[in-house]
Amino acid sequence: MGLAKLNNLxxxxxxxxxxxxxxxxxxxxxxxxxxxxxxxxxxGDVINLEIKLSxxxxxxxxxxTGDGCTISQSSASMMTDAVxxxxxxxxxxxxxxxxxxxxxxxxxxxDLDELDDAxxxxxxxxxxxxxxCATLAWWALQRALLNQNESGKDNVKSS
Amino acid sequence: MDTKVINVQADFxxxxxxxxxxxxxYLDNAATAQKPLVVTESLDKFYHTDNANVHRGVHTLAERAxxxxxxxxxxxxxxxxxxEAAEVIFTKGTTDGLNMLASTYGxxxxxxxxxxxxxxxxxxxxxxxxxxxxxxxxxTLKYIGLTAEGELDLVDAAAKITNRTKIVSIAHASNVMxxxxxxKELANLAHEVxxxxxxxGAQAIPHIAVDVQKLDVDFYAFSGHKMMGPTGIGVLxxxxxxxxxxxxxxxxxxxxxxxYQQKSTWTQLPWKFEAGTQNIAGAIGLGTAxxxxxxxxxxxxxxxxxxxxxxxxxxxxxxxAIEVYGPKNPQxxxxxxxxxxxxxxxxxxxxALDMEGVAVRAGHHCAQPLMEYLGVVATARASFYLYNxxxxxxxxxNALTETKEFxxxxxxxxx
Ligand SMILES: Cc1ncc(COP(=O)(O)O)c(C=O)c1O
Numbered sequence: 001m002g003l004a005k006l007n008n009l010x011x012x013x014x015x016x017x018x019x020x021x022x023x024x025x026x027x028x029x030x031x032x033x034x035x036x037x038x039x040x041x042x043x044g045d046v047i048n049l050e051i052k053l054s055x056x057x058x059x060x061x062x063x064x065t066g067d068g069c070t071i072s073q074s075s076a077s078m079m080t081d082a083v084x085x086x087x088x089x090x091x092x093x094x095x096x097x098x099x100x101x102x103x104x105x106x107x108x109x110x111d112l113d114e115l116d117d118a119x120x121x122x123x124x125x126x127x128x129x130x131x132x133c134a135t136l137a138w139w140a141l142q143r144a145l146l147n148q149n150e151s152g153k154d155n156v157k158s159s
Numbered sequence: 160m161d162t163k164v165i166n167v168q169a170d171f172x173x174x175x176x177x178x179x180x181x182x183x184x185y186l187d188n189a190a191t192a193q194k195p196l197v198v199t200e201s202l203d204k205f206y207h208t209d210n211a212n213v214h215r216g217v218h219t220l221a222e223r224a225x226x227x228x229x230x231x232x233x234x235x236x237x238x239x240x241x242x243e244a245a246e247v248i249f250t251k252g253t254t255d256g257l258n259m260l261a262s263t264y265g266x267x268x269x270x271x272x273x274x275x276x277x278x279x280x281x282x283x284x285x286x287x288x289x290x291x292x293x294x295x296x297x298x299t300l301k302y303i304g305l306t307a308e309g310e311l312d313l314v315d316a317a318a319k320i321t322n323r324t325k326i327v328s329i330a331h332a333s334n335v336m337x338x339x340x341x342x343k344e345l346a347n348l349a350h351e352v353x354x355x356x357x358x359x360g361a362q363a364i365p366h367i368a369v370d371v372q373k374l375d376v377d378f379y380a381f382s383g384h385k386m387m388g389p390t391g392i393g394v395l396x397x398x399x400x401x402x403x404x405x406x407x408x409x410x411x412x413x414x415x416x417x418x419y420q421q422k423s424t425w426t427q428l429p430w431k432f433e434a435g436t437q438n439i440a441g442a443i444g445l446g447t448a449x450x451x452x453x454x455x456x457x458x459x460x461x462x463x464x465x466x467x468x469x470x471x472x473x474x475x476x477x478x479x480a481i482e483v484y485g486p487k488n489p490q491x492x493x494x495x496x497x498x499x500x501x502x503x504x505x506x507x508x509x510x511a512l513d514m515e516g517v518a519v520r521a522g523h524h525c526a527q528p529l530m531e532y533l534g535v536v537a538t539a540r541a542s543f544y545l546y547n548x549x550x551x552x553x554x555x556x557n558a559l560t561e562t563k564e565f566x567x568x569x570x571x572x573x574x
Contacts, residue, residue, distance in 0.1 A: 003565050005179065005514050010507075010565075043506060044523040044530060044537045067536045069504035130510060 008123050009130070010070065017074035017117065022081050027052055027063045036144040037066075040136050045072050049140040057088040064140075069133055071124070076137035078118035088145050090114075095142045102131050165455060165463045165545050170195040174546060181516030184551045184558075189334050189362060189495045189542035190520055192387045194448075201447035202389065205440050213439055214413055214430070228439050231446030232429070238449045239379065240370040241396055245428040248395045248402070249442050253361040254284040256380030256395035257328070259432070260357055261288035263405040264378075265326065271297040274323040276354075278303040278311055278340070279532050280333045283525040285359040289328060303329075305532070309485040311340045317348055324354040331363030331379075335524050335540065336485035337492040339363065346375045355401065361385055365544070366464060366493060368457035371396050383441065388448035392441030395432075402428050409434040460545045464494040467543045471552050472496065480563060484533060494543035497524070500559065503566050505539040511565060512539075515558035 027050045034051040045068035052061035062080045079098075083091040097111045098118060104125045112119045124134045143149070168174055171193050176183050185193060205227065211220035213228045229244070236244045250256040265288070269275065275289045279302045293300040301324075303316045311329070320327060327349040332339050342358055349356040355377040363369060365386035371379050378401070383392040397405075407414055407425055411434040416424040425431045452460065472489040475481050475498060484497040500508050509521035520540045523530045530536065541555060 003511060003514055003561050006511055006565060009510070042522060044527065045506075046536070069506035071506070127510060129513075130506070133506060 009127055011120055011123070013117055013120050014074045015070065017077040018070040021064075021073055021077035023063050023077065023084070024065065025063050026050055026065060027061055031061055034144040034147065036140050036148075036150070038136060038140040038143065038150060040068075040072070040132055042132060043069075045069065045133065045136060047072070047076055047136055047140050049076075049137070049144050051141075051144055053088060053145075059083050059086055059088070059091055064137065068136070069130075071121075071130055071133040072136050075118065075121060075134045076140075078116065078121070079137040079141060082114070082116040082118050083141060092142060092145055095138045098138045099135055102134050165459055167195070167455070167546050168548070170197070170451075171546050172196065178516045178518070179514050181514075182554065184515075184517045184547075184554045186541040186543060186547070186551070186555060187518045187520050188365075188544040188547075189385070189524075189540065191384045191390070192365060192544055193546065194387050194389070194444075195451050197451055198387060198389070198444050198447045202440050202444050205443050210440075212436055224439060227443050227446075228437070231442040231449075234446040234449045234453075235394055238369075238453065239364070239394075239396055240372055242372060243399065246396055246399055246402065248397065248429045248432045249437055250380070250393045250395050251391055251438070252382040252384070252393035253282075253359060253380045254382075256378075256393055257285050257357070257359060258288050259395060259408045260328075260378055260380070261292045263408050264355070264401065265289070265292045265296075267404075267406060269293075269296045269298050269325055272323065273298045273325045274301055274321060275299070275326045275328070276301045276303060276316075276319050276324050276349075277328050278316075278330070279305060280311070280336050280338070280526065280529050281328075281330055282334055282359065282361070283527070284361075285328055285330060286528065289326070298325075299323075302528070305336070308487075308491070309336050310338050310491065313341060313344060316345060320348045320352055320354065322352050324349070324352050326357060327354050328357040328359065330359040330361070331369070332360075332366065332493055332495070333485070334362045334495060335497045335526050335529055335538070337495045337497065338485055339367065339493055342374045342376060346377075350375070362493075362495060365452075365460075366457075367461050377401055383445040383448065386445075386448055387451065388445035389438075389441045392438045392445050394445075399428065402432070405432075407431055407434065411435045413437075455545065463545055464543055465489075467547060467549075467552060468492050468494055468496075470549065471556070474556060481559075484535075484538060494547075495540065496542065497538040497540045499535065499538050500563060503562070505537045507566065508539050508562055511562040512555075512558050515554070515561065517555050517558045519555075 031052040032050045033053040037048045039046050047066040049064045054060045064076045102124050121134045173193050209223040211224040213225040232244045232247050235247050301319045304312050306312045346356045357378040358376045360379050360381040364381040379396040384390040414434040416426045469489045475483050476487045482499045486492050505521035522537050
């Protein structure tokens with residue numbers, strides 16, 4: 001049956017994360033140091049990501065809200081697991097590894113291991129229409145950490 | 160369901176293939192339609208035997224190309240029953256035609272305090288041009304709402320269209336709700352207050368007979384690719400006297416009468432609005448698609464699609480796990496069916512159906528204000544055309560059942 005192929009994408013881990021997403025919810029207002037709302041314009045999926053960065057740039061807390069498909073929700077859940085407790089620089093490096101990975105670029109196994117569960121989304125390569133669903137959360141992470149707005153420009157501080 | 164009304168699968172080689180090891184069932188016709196052999200052959204013939212620029216040369220090929228291009232215009236004129244071929248302007252598509260109107264008619268006629276009335280079910284291409292025009296001109300953009308059944312609310316329309324209204328612009332058929340809007344009534348409401356009516360015909364013209372004079376519309380825009388013509392070609396119909404008053408949209412070759420160093424004069428309709436080398440082959444291909452549809456007959460096309468809806472819609476509506484948007488009565492529903500499987504995001508659904516060879520659309524369908532109005536983020540959409548069969552509908556229904564099972568009892572429960 002045709003749907004057998006779906007098992008390659010909708011692995012148990014992925015379905016688990018989407019059924020019971022980790023770090024779903026908002027942080028306390030005073031804790032939020034970096035924040036962004038990002039949309040996938042092709043489908044209307046939305047993610048709002050909030051991060052608490054410590055003074056020495058460690059991700060001390062992270063939370064997301066929003067709507068989306070199984071892939072975007074589980075990717076967000078796996079992303080938050082992977083970067084919590086990491087330094088800003090390491091998290092940015094992981095975001096780069098992740099977007100390379102889903103585009104099918106090679107990476108050292110050690111880099112992929114860093115991604116934890118999120119590495120399982122490498123299977124998205126064979127579902128090109130869904131790559132954006134997987135990357136939305138990681139783009140949000142990158143933009144939030146770099147203090148960029150939705151279109152990737154530096155945020156104007158005065159606002 | 161009697162599928163003998165139309166039996167044309169053999170004309171569409173693309174349909175005869177496997178996708179993900181399954182028979183292709185193409186149900187994304189509202190996005191774009193497949194092309195019959197005669198259309199692609201007409202493109203080949205043009206490029207292989209007649210290719211030249213039009214209205215420019217005196218040589219034989221130029222004459223043939225010009226004749227074919229203008230013949231295509233006449234075919235379109237007859238197809239929509241325009242009064243004259245000069246009222247048929249070739250564009251890139253619906254979006255291009257509507258933007259042209261906002262930049263010409265809209266720019267000239269909308270002033271501060273005027274009102275533009277559209278509906279909440281508009282596609283972004285019949286929404287953003289008016290929204291931006293309203294912003295530029297300090298005019299007001301108003302939206303006609305829907306009835307509980309999901310149809311355009313004519314009572315609301317009568318209230319929204321006022322003496323300040325200058326433009327009413329409405330889709331003939333919705334690309335989400337599966338409704339055909341009462342254009343004639345809306346035209347009357349618009350004309351009573353001295354406004355013009357513009358119609359986005361993208362989802363209507365491929366499926367039902369359209370007579371622009373009977374509908375009494377001022378402008379009617381549509382795309383070739385949704386009616387089995389090539390991409391990159393479309394039509395803007397306009398009443399002669401209105402087109403005449405409009406400034407040109409773009410300037411350049413073909414659209415001029417005389418050019419002096421400091422001023423220019425414009426040529427007559429329709430060429431005034433066709434600056435630069437046009438999509439000549441595209442227009443010819445569209446003419447062939449018009450012939451193809453005319454041979455089959457738009458009544459038969461509509462009847463065939465109605466049979467599909469009569470067979471499919473009640474099954475979807477009866478299924479508790481499925482939410483259908485738009486009217487539940489098949490007689491009021493076109494072959495565009497937006498729906499959701501409860502608990503399954505439409506993206507996941509579309510991927511699953513694709514694994515079964517069934518191509519549907521998932522997303523906001525370029526109608527974000529409508530999605531918000533309906534209170535959904537996105538929907539799946541199956542849309543049918545004259546080459547779809549009962550077998551296609553059955554494959555679709557089976558794939559839906561399997562998808563439900565996969566997400567409800569599949570790997571997800573093996574925790
Ligand atoms: C109702 C409606 N209007 C306008 C358009 C835009 O057509 P095009 O992209 O061919 O310009 C579409 C196509 O998606 C449509 O469905």
